Amino acid sequence: MAVFKDLTTLHCGGLIERLVYPANESELLEIVQPADTDSFLAMGNGSNLLASEQIFDGVVVKYVDAHIEVSNFSTHERNELEDVSPLREVNSLSKLSNNEHSEFELVRNRFCHMQNSQRLIPAPAFLDAGAGANWDDLVQSAVSLGSSGYAALSGIPGTVGGVIAQNAGAFGSEISDLVISVRAFNRIEGKVRTFTADQLSLGYRTSGFKKNSDWIIISAKFFLLGPASPSTVGFSPTKTVKTKKGSARPLVVLPENELSASAIDEIKYQSLAEHLGVAIGDYVSSSQVREAVLELRKIKGVLYDPHDPTTFSAGSFFKNPQVAGRKISAAQLIAQSGIKLGFTLDGKVQISDRNLLVIVNPHSSPAESVLELARYVMQQVSATTGIQLEPEVQLINF
Numbered sequence: 001m002a003v004f005k006d007l008t009t010l011h012c013g014g015l016i017e018r019l020v021y022p023a024n025e026s027e028l029l030e031i032v033q034p035a036d037t038d039s040f041l042a043m044g045n046g047s048n049l050l051a052s053e054q055i056f057d058g059v060v061v062k063y064v065d066a067h068i069e070v071s072n073f074s075t076h077e078r079n080e081l082e083d084v085s086p087l088r089e090v091n092s093l094s095k096l097s098n099n100e101h102s103e104f105e106l107v108r109n110r111f112c113h114m115q116n117s118q119r120l121i122p123a124p125a126f127l128d129a130g131a132g133a134n135w136d137d138l139v140q141s142a143v144s145l146g147s148s149g150y151a152a153l154s155g156i157p158g159t160v161g162g163v164i165a166q167n168a169g170a171f172g173s174e175i176s177d178l179v180i181s182v183r184a185f186n187r188i189e190g191k192v193r194t195f196t197a198d199q200l201s202l203g204y205r206t207s208g209f210k211k212n213s214d215w216i217i218i219s220a221k222f223f224l225l226g227p228a229s230p231s232t233v234g235f236s237p238t239k240t241v242k243t244k245k246g247s248a249r250p251l252v253v254l255p256e257n258e259l260s261a262s263a264i265d266e267i268k269y270q271s272l273a274e275h276l277g278v279a280i281g282d283y284v285s286s287s288q289v290r291e292a293v294l295e296l297r298k299i300k301g302v303l304y305d306p307h308d309p310t311t312f313s314a315g316s317f318f319k320n321p322q323v324a325g326r327k328i329s330a331a332q333l334i335a336q337s338g339i340k341l342g343f344t345l346d347g348k349v350q351i352s353d354r355n356l357l358v359i360v361n362p363h364s365s366p367a368e369s370v371l372e373l374a375r376y377v378m379q380q381v382s383a384t385t386g387i388q389l390e391p392e393v394q395l396i397n398f
């Protein structure tokens, strides 16, 4: 029988009654019968899970389709994309949640939304990935294809399905900045649906998929992006488009087969800026940003390596709490409570010696020992600051 211990980056957790690995959508629909069990979990790389040592009395689905493909919108779709006024977008967005739309309509709405709200603008080419693809493989593909917007999210050890469910984020960027649409299967209704990012309730480390675990993400489409202010960053778009309202709007139109190799990223995070020797708001080549992020992750002890037990963790164990509408640093609260780097209760499970937010399980101790340390940290923080920390890690079967 499979065990969570072998399937999670915290290297703990008990037996799983039934683990299935559907390779594609039709296998998934065949294997996962509507409501065939109460206990059900869709999982990716197990990099954000703490599963108890008790037997998981149900079905765990690890969807393994890991394709990552570049697609261009068809010429017709491209013309349509370039021809939508912001006004039309607002009207159709408000209707989305109630009506059934074609997938293309959903994509077009998201595309326009991006153009209006971000400093990056989408190219009329996109990435399509299976939920089982490694997120970092997708980042690497996007950066080498010349897309901005991905490099800061390098080195997160999840799958495409996991990072969407979690709305993972790092160094000032989040998955919600990049998703166009998600295809998912509801095991109770036995139905497959396509959602745009706007319909996914993506928030700080959460999404509709975390609130309703009956959905299994099958695949997702992601923008390829270019900078919106090319003149300020030395990037020239190949085409300028007139919208219906008549205003000129630059679109990055990438060649059919070969995308630009000159991606750049705006630096939004202090420690990344310092590491690169630039200021916040500066632009740096995406490949340099990716390299710097991977180096920083190694320094901070959050670059997962299955051969190095000092990296056995789930990344940040706690969320940064919101207090009076303001997000505050959980690491600072932990420091304030007197807990130091390397702190341990049992001499085995410990706070990382490089990062107060990370609980490390180098001896593959039982899940209950990991939870004991997490609870201790929460109690200490609550006692000294009056603030209740919440785990970012998902607790399973406790």
Ligand SMILES: Cc1cc2nc3c(=O)[nH]c(=O)nc-3n(C[C@H](O)[C@H](O)[C@H](O)COP(=O)(O)OP(=O)(O)OC[C@H]3O[C@@H](n4cnc5c(N)ncnc54)[C@H](O)[C@@H]3O)c2cc1C
Pocket (backbone or CB within 6 Å): 009, 041, 042, 043, 044, 045, 046, 047, 048, 049, 063, 131, 155, 156, 157, 158, 159, 160, 161, 162, 163, 164, 165, 166, 167, 168, 169, 170, 209, 210, 213, 215, 216, 217, 218, 301, 302, 303, 304, 311, 313, 314, 315, 316, 394
């Ligand atoms: C060393 C290290 C560093 C990390 N750094 C970061 C970071 O910088 N930023 C960050 O946000 N996170 C970070 N994490 C946490 C983790 O990698 C992310 O939360 C990631 O998104 C989890 O993806 P996963 O595939 O491992 O999902 P899992 O841990 O397997 O599952 C997490 C959640 O996603 C759901 N899920 C997974 N796949 C599917 C699917 N196909 N359909 C529906 N739901 C699904 C699960 O049900 C569960 O709710 C880090 C973890 C480690 C170990």
